[in-house]
Amino acid sequence: MKTILITGATSGIGLAAAQQCAAQGHRLVLVGRNPQKLADAATAVRAAGAGGVDTLECDFASQASIRQLAKSVLAQYDRLDVLANNAGGYQKNRVETEDGIETTFAVNYLGGFLLTELLIDLMVRSAPSRVLFTSSVLHFGATLDFDDLGLARGYSGERAYSRSKLADILYARALARRVEGTGVTVNAFHPGAVATGIWDSMPWFGQPLVALAKRLFMITVEEGGRALTYLATDPEVAAVTGAYFQKNRIKTPSRRAQDDALGQQLCEVSATLVESAD
DSSP: OOEEEEESOSSHHHHHHHHHHHHTTOEEEEEESOHHHHHHHHHHHHHTTOSEEEEEEOOTTOHHHHHHHHHHHHHHOSOOSEEEEOOOOOOSSOOBOTTSOBHHHIIIIIHHHHHHHHHHHHHHHTOSEEEEEEOOGGGGGOOOOTTSTTOSSSOOHHHHHHHHHHHHHHHHHHHHHHTTTTTEEEEEEEOOSBOOGGGGGSOGGGHHHHHHHHHHTOBOHHHHHHHHHHHHHOGGGTTOOSEEEETTEEOOOOTGGGOHHHHHHHHHHHHHHHHTTO
16 A cells, blocks of 8 residues: 555546545545645545545645645655645736745646655655656647746746646656665656646637537546556556656657756756745
């Protein structure tokens, strides 16, 4: 039985994966920001057959909240087999968090970076263990500009979302290199074009297209969840690290996502963006 922590676990692929992992008898730690949704998710996951279900509140737009989450995890668990960084969102308009970070970048990438850095020693002690990042095929069109990470100039929801997902892959690859030989594997994946509520904040003129795509092209949350469940639990990928997956297959990510120097620079910049809250 594995202890599996999933962020963004109250809906979408996070909840679906939690139920799938529960059906295998694993212990689930569900992380979300809404207490009622957490309670409802816990009920659903217990019903699926989990070996145990715990819930922890966290708002990934707040570095203080993430630090409190990490403290709670370290206080309550002697081991953690899987850390699935799945929390994410889409912001139509540019908004900054209480820490002065553009919200999409903060929630989709920097929050996972901070939580992972705070828990990586626990993951090493728990080895063999796995760290996962929910990314997206949309990273292929993304760029990184360290002079304007938060897109203060030329913001669009699509650009911000794609950038955050590129950052997830770059950090996953960099962390995989850093912990090589410890028994901790680190991978990123595209769950597929999943029909979740994340698309509901698209501009009004894009909503008819989104609705059509959900019906014709997008996969269900259960299908998307299986991508996370596979990487979290399947023995077939127990030793795979530093990879990007699509449809449960290793796929070569974008040229920028393979730039190790860019990944290292991102890690250094990210550390400065979270150190002020130490």
